[in-house]
Amino acid sequence: MLSLTEENYLKAIYHLSDGGTKSVLTNEVADAMSTKPASVTDMVKKLSAKKLITYEKYYGVTITKQGKTDALTIIRKHRLWETFLVQTLNFHWDQVHEVAEQLEHIQSPLLIEKLDEFLNFPIADPHGHPIPDKSGKIHTGQQVPLCDIAAKKTVTVLAVNVKESSSFLQYLSKIGVYIGARLAILDKAEFDGSIEIMIDGKKKVFVSKEASQNILVTP
Amino acid sequence: MLSLTEENYLKAIYHLSDGGTKSVLTNEVADAMSTKPASVTDMVKKLSAKKLITYEKYYGVTITKQGKTDALTIIRKHRLWETFLVQTLNFHWDQVHEVAEQLEHIQSPLLIEKLDEFLNFPIADPHGHPIPDKSGKIHTGQQVPLCDIAAKKTVTVLAVNVKESSSFLQYLSKIGVYIGARLAILDKAEFDGSIEIMIDGKKKVFVSKEASQNILVTP
DNA sequence: ATAATTTTTTAGACCAGTCTAAACTTTATA
DNA sequence: TATAAAGTTTAGACTGGTCTAAAAAATTAT
Structure with missing residues (x-):
């Protein structure tokens, strides 16, 4: 305990x-x-x-092995709660982190099992991060940062990195980036690493290098 | 805080x-x-x-007034969570208390508002206890202990008192008492205060004085 | 290879919440 | 109404988690 x-x-x-x-x-x-x-x-x-x-x-x-197991249990709870908040209670993806930080500490294996079942055993949270299963196993496909994708290619958004600030998520929503969005890389600027992309074939935007490092997409 | x-x-x-x-x-x-x-x-x-x-x-x-307000907020959270656990996650009414004791301390007014809305603004928790509204107001009709009801009358179960132990709730489930059940008082024993009741017109049981003090019914 | 700098640890203190044991107040009893 | 009993508070100590300041070790620079 x-x-x-x-x-x-x-x-x-x-x-x-x-x-x-x-x-x-x-x-x-x-x-x-x-x-x-x-x-x-x-x-x-x-x-x-x-x-x-x-x-x-x-x-x-x-x-250690045990430490990893325990950490994964906490992460599992965090991500299940985030999923619940967005899917069931209609929170936005930039509103859930702090609340999930509290909810992840609730001690009740039964609660987590029932929540998992209620949510239909989701495999990723609202930010695209994988939810460890009951045994702690994570199954993720390959994810690469948008900045590593060559020009002219088209990819799908799999996940976004969320540090402390929710402002990055608000920014992404504003420009139209979401989990599952299709991004066509139009052009890459050498001098500052910024990238011009087309979102879902209809909206052209520039994203900074900083941002493109934190958008994870299909290889 | x-x-x-x-x-x-x-x-x-x-x-x-x-x-x-x-x-x-x-x-x-x-x-x-x-x-x-x-x-x-x-x-x-x-x-x-x-x-x-x-x-x-x-x-x-x-x-004090402020103390009452703060206490009611906590109680509101507790009872909303209990309702969620039973209604949404299919917990039994004897499994929710401990978990709700943890969940009631989560700090997020938005969460409670959204939960309330999701549950469709319930007015009572799974044990029949009233859920204070957002402003702390409780609206309950009159509730009297079963032991105070005269013989030959028929009443409806409105609530049950839950102390520490969930065994009373398990006992009630076993004999067929639930919130909303119709109880006909058949006979009251003078010497030990036990009562013979008919549940929903089909099952006759004896309940002890102790139990009948903790079953609250319509007057 | 020695000195200067950075990082890390130790020592000692503090706060919240708890306890035991002793002191004090109230209430009940003779 | 004096005294015993019960209930309550105070004093002092302990634990978990944190901090600052000083000491120790590792790293970097000269």
Whole structure:
């Protein structure tokens, strides 16, 4: 049984380590969680005592098998709740993150099972992120950032990266980008990395390099 | 902004004071919350500093207008979530209390508004308890305990009292009592207060005095 | 290879919420 | 009405989570 704080640290470490594929430094965790490095040191000692991460002084932390499992459970809950908020309660995709951050900590396996069933076992959340199944397995096809697509190709939007700010999502809605949209790459500007695209064959827009890095599409 | 603990104390005080109609002693709160009297003393000082209750040393606490409002918001959330769990996710009425105890603390007015709308503005939860509206107003008709009904009368079940244990609810389901059931009072035993009833005109059962005090019916 | 800089950890403090034990107030009893 | 019993509050300690300031280790630069 993890405390709310422990769950948040574990989730942050999971994400920062790219799903457990690399180790994470104290300062990175502190930045991500808006806490001080000293607090992180305290907490990683606790999590490592619980065998959810391995911690080597001065060299950062690595997530364990059990830690990964626990993190995925939290992420599963987060994404199911986001899906519920958008699909069932008609939230916009830029309104759900904060509420899901709270809901993900509700402790009730039965609730999550029933919610999953009610939503018809969705495989992705409103931002296109995969929802781990009950056993923690994630099945995603290949996703590449829009900035890596060659000119003249046409692709489908699979997901968008959401950091802290919901303003990126509002911007995407405004220009007409959504999960499933068809994007034709018209032109790529060398000097600033911006891209001209045609959305669903009817609307031409420029997107910055920054934005194109956070729109994930079919290869 | 109240902490989770403050919210729980406030709710307990609201209930123990019968909606703010009487004052509550330290020990009663301690019993209800399974804490020690000393802890209650500490907390009531905090809540009274926040003007949610008035506290007179050695004489207990009374809830203020603001305290009542805040308590009703929490109760509203609790009962809306219970309704959601039963109506939408097909929980049984004896499975919802604990989960709703967690969900009631989620902070998002928008969520509650949308949930209320999705559920079609229900006026009672699965146990028949009234759901305060957005402004905190409760509209309930008169409800009397089954034990107060005279023999030979027929009444409708409006609500059931749920304390800690869900076993009473399981018992009611088993004998066939539910919200809306029609009960004909066949006979009342003087010596132990038990009552013989006919449920929906087809099933005869005896209920103990204890049980009949916790089944609320039309007068 | 040593010094300067950055990162990380430790030590010690603080706040919220809880507890036990002792002191105090109120109420009940003789 | 004096005293015993019951209930309540205070004092002091503990835990979880956080912080600042200082010490220690690692990295970078000279």
